[in-house]
Each structure stands twice: as structure tokens, then as C-alpha cells.
Amino acid sequence: MVNLTWEDQEEKAMASRRNTTPIRDAIDRAVLEALDADSRMTILAISHRTGLARGTVQARLERYERENALRDHSVRIDPTALGLGISAHVAAELDQHRIDVAVEGLRAIPEIVECLAPAGETDLLCRVVARDPDDLYRVSEEIRLCPGILRTRTSMFLRQPIPYRMNQLLATITD
Amino acid sequence: MVNLTWEDQEEKAMASRRNTTPIRDAIDRAVLEALDADSRMTILAISHRTGLARGTVQARLERYERENALRDHSVRIDPTALGLGISAHVAAELDQHRIDVAVEGLRAIPEIVECLAPAGETDLLCRVVARDPDDLYRVSEEIRLCPGILRTRTSMFLRQPIPYRMNQLLATITD
């Protein structure tokens, strides 16, 4: 399964030459809305929900897989269920010569669920989860002690007025 | 089958409430690691991958469902596949008397995939996606024009040194 067949490569090349996004029409919207509601829904269930033929749904799912329209890691687990009830941002200021070293160090901290590099004064922005405020302090200390990190600024999230969502965005696909 | 008395039921309820987190042991870790790798994996596939009996996996999945250990909306769709290649934070300063109105307005903007309320100087922090820098400007304008919003500060993400991940966290479950 390692090597791509010639046909696969050709298809990918064609797709990129056509400069289209893998997801474009009303069928994609319907299928993905179903998947967004429950990613474990069976093909047949999606077919019933959307009113599409089973083969169509099956073909689309295969296409998404082929074109990597779906993330490798599906984020279905609620950190709260792991006992990690609070989340926060830790903004880090770096020694600009040691960015890679710093990222390497951060990668080893499990509580960092994501790390972003924004334009602006902050060098790295880490999204972290923790058991409680005390635990959050521990995590932010761990971050501060990573090599190449000069200073950190932690800010806890009090509420999540809009939880992560994809459905509004999917609804905008009109074809 | 003997009927449970009210006391029995109460005791059971107490016991389940005493349970700290729905996810705790090595079995949970294995099952969830499999789900994290591919949330559409069949029960049988998870059973093979983890070496657990099929019934065990089935029982755990039912429990997760019952105890809401999994998020309602699974985030499997890559915004890039929708043609939304850039993401950013828009920090908003609010008229403190009209927070609810502001959130209501933000909810109507599809490009806002998440909105957080951090402790500190920023009132609301919106995670947004957009087609290109020009599109990002449009979205941040839309946010700025929401009722109750006084000022915004947009910062684009240049890189994502650590993409959203759950696996490191799952690996810490030791039982």
C-alpha cells in the first residue's frame, strides 16, 4: 500500500491542475454534514439521511480518503472525559535562534494539544488542557522551562461561547 | 430478572457519580487511540488492533456514548479541503453590557469555527478560517461590525508547529 500507482499520481496531478477543492457540491455538503453530526454513521445511514444512492455515498467517501479531505486524526474525544476540565492558551516568547529546539521540547508535553505560530508579537501560541488551575500552573511552568523559551503568558478560558463547529461552514456550500 | 429496589438504583447512581472520569484504564486508552487514528474504524477492526475481545470494545463504545465521553461533533473535515487555506485569531473587545448580543451576532458568521472567552484583557477570542488574506480581512470586518463589539485585533497563523493532537494525552493514561 506504500507506492502510489501511476493512475493515482495522474489523478492527483489532474486534480491540482484543475485547481478545484476536493469538496464542492451539494452532495459533498450533505455527506459531510452527516459525517460532522456523527463520524461513525454507516454508509447506508448516510445514504438514507441524505437521500443519495448508497453507491454515491460510498464513492464520495473513497474520494475524500484519496484526496485527504478528512483529517488524519479525528478529534472525537472530550478532554473533560479524561479529567482535564480546563483549557488555556500559553503564549511563548522565544529565542529566535532556537525555534526548532523549542518546538521539539513542546512536542514532548502531552497537555499541549496544539501549537500555532501567529504573525505578531507572540512567537508561539500553545493550546493546553489541564486538570485544575494548579495543574495548569504546572504545565505552564513546564513550557517555560523548555529550551529556547524566554517568557510565557498564560490565559485560562472561562467559557466557550461557540464550541468548535463545522456545520455553519458546510451550510455555505451552495454548488 | 429481579427488579432493583429504589435503594439499589440510588446506590448505583451514587457509584457512577463517584467515578471520577469516564475514561480511566488501559482498555480505554487502547480503544480511544484506535478511534483517534480513525474514527470510522469498525468495532471488529478496533478489536483486532487492540487485541481485546469484540464484546469488550462494543461495551466500551456504548459506555462512551452513554457518558458523553465523545464530542457531539467530530471534527474530521479539513477546512483546506473547503478551499479555506488560512486561519487566524480575531480578538474582540466588547461593550460589557451587550456580550450576549455580540455572541449571537458572531454565531451567524460561518467562518468563525470557535469562540472562546479568556481571562484577561481580551473579551472574546474567535478562531476563524478564510480563503485568502483578502477574505480574512472581510471576515474580520464582519466581526468588527457585530453589535456590541468595540474593537478587534486580527492575527493570522503562519504555521502550525504542532497540529491538533490527542494521542500524546491518551498515552499518559496508565491505569
Place this chain on the structure above:
DNA sequence: CATCAGCTAGTCAAACTGATCAGAGTAAGA
């Protein structure tokens, strides 16, 4: 107008699910 890609609607064998059950191991309490 002929071609072609993509959706629909069938079929079939193979795989999977949900619901059982009995048996075994284990932890907690009497």
C-alpha cells in the same frame, strides 16, 4: 451527435453488528 463522467438502482458473497449466553478472573465486603 457521440462521448464520457457521474448518479441511480440493482445484485451477490463476505464481513460486520447487536444481542445473547456461559465461563473465568478479580476486587470488596461479610
Place this chain on the structure above:
DNA sequence: TCTTACTCTGATCAGTTTGACTAGCTGATG
């Protein structure tokens, strides 16, 4: 030590779903 309550295992069974086919239809394109 002997229950009792749990839970994981391994098994079966009927019903469902999948993957891989088929053929027919339609709209877009050259």
C-alpha cells in the same frame, strides 16, 4: 474465607452492512 458484584472473554445467531460488481440514465463537452 466465602460470597457477591463486576467485567472481560469467547462463542453463537439472525439480521444488517459493505465492497465489488452490473446496467441504465442524464447532463456537460467537444
